[in-house]
Amino acid sequence: MTEDIDYEIDPEDLPDRVERKPLGPPSVVVDDLHITYRVFGARRGGTTKERSSLWDKAISLGRPDTGPITEVPAVRGVSFVAHHGESIGILGTNGSGKSTLLRAVAGLLPPTSGRVFTSAEPELLGVNAALLPRLTGERNITIGGLALGLSNKEVRRNIPGVSEFAELGDFLYLPMSSYSSGMASRLRFAISTIRTPEILMIDEALATGDASFRKKSTARIEEIRAQAGTVFFVSHSLASVRAMCTRALWIDKGVLVADGDVDVVADAYHEYVEGRSDASSGAKLN
Numbered sequence: 001m002t003e004d005i006d007y008e009i010d011p012e013d014l015p016d017r018v019e020r021k022p023l024g025p026p027s028v029v030v031d032d033l034h035i036t037y038r039v040f041g042a043r044r045g046g047t048t049k050e051r052s053s054l055w056d057k058a059i060s061l062g063r064p065d066t067g068p069i070t071e072v073p074a075v076r077g078v079s080f081v082a083h084h085g086e087s088i089g090i091l092g093t094n095g096s097g098k099s100t101l102l103r104a105v106a107g108l109l110p111p112t113s114g115r116v117f118t119s120a121e122p123e124l125l126g127v128n129a130a131l132l133p134r135l136t137g138e139r140n141i142t143i144g145g146l147a148l149g150l151s152n153k154e155v156r157r158n159i160p161g162v163s164e165f166a167e168l169g170d171f172l173y174l175p176m177s178s179y180s181s182g183m184a185s186r187l188r189f190a191i192s193t194i195r196t197p198e199i200l201m202i203d204e205a206l207a208t209g210d211a212s213f214r215k216k217s218t219a220r221i222e223e224i225r226a227q228a229g230t231v232f233f234v235s236h237s238l239a240s241v242r243a244m245c246t247r248a249l250w251i252d253k254g255v256l257v258a259d260g261d262v263d264v265v266a267d268a269y270h271e272y273v274e275g276r277s278d279a280s281s282g283a284k285l286n
């Protein structure tokens with residue numbers, strides 16, 4: 001599974017390792033969280049079942065028969081406590097449930113069972129900043145800023161800084177449809193971090209940035225962490241997770257299989273992925 005393996009990052013481009021600091025009070029508590037997706041109209045695989053409950057019949061009323069429902073258990077019984085001042089890497093192979101977990105903690109997906117408590121509204125990078133391709137960068141910064149709760153005045157004050165951070169230049173006044181994917185993700189990052197959120201979640205958002213932007217965004221993340229925020233960072237790059245995080249969670253098939261010091265968990269995950277990929281690929285992890 002080569003998509004699980006990052007071999008592009010030059011070790012010299014990596015930031016210095018984040019500094020460990022004493023932990024603050026809890027910011028996120030996840031208690032026996034289960035998230036199960038229900039996919040309608042699937043014909044095979046998974047735990048497919050016919051619509052039999054009253055609820056299933058009620059929600060299918062008036063709709064054409066789309067066939068049976070498949071349940072996909074994406075997160076299964078995950079529990080952990082995160083603290084202020086921690087940056088936590090989330091590791092796991094494709095489809096293991098990392099994005100689902102982040103979306104649930106961010107409040108974008110209701111738990112099927114279990115509970116999530118947060119000390120503030122988490123900000124999931126790249127989702128809260130849903131950018132509109134037909135509008136200019138400037139308009140998108142305005143809308144994004146207002147969506148984050150900034151006043152008109154604050155938004156106007158922030159436009160030059162965001163544009164500079166995202167290195168837009170004159171593209172600030174062009175529709176985002178003319179941006180490269182790297183530029184768009186830089187802008188998304190810059191908008192999402194206009195405010196220093198208490199809980200920041202990043203789902204591979206830095207993957208499209210070039211090395212110099214990666215350095216800059218890492219510095220910004222460190223700034224947020226230094227202000228006692230909590231950062232969650234999902235990445236397939238073990239080297240970035242080691243550099244940017246102090247702790248890591250490893251999720252496999254929706255189950256939390258390891259939670260602890262970033263190096264210990266990253267070593268165990270590395271060994272697991274290497275073992276899996278030996279047969280199919282010779283690529284190496286960073």
Ligand SMILES: Nc1ncnc2c1ncn2[C@@H]1O[C@H](COP(=O)(O)OP(=O)(O)OP(=O)(O)O)[C@@H](O)[C@H]1O
Nearest residue numbers: 037039072074092093094095096097098099100101
């Ligand atoms: N909207 C959805 N509807 C149904 N199933 C979904 C949905 N989104 C994700 N899944 C399934 O849930 C499981 C977990 O997916 P998720 O996207 O959370 O994994 P991931 O660890 O983020 O993977 P990747 O590394 O590829 O980003 C997978 O089996 C996936 O197929």
Ligand SMILES: [Mg+2]
Nearest residue numbers: 098099100203
């Ligand atoms: Mg994902």
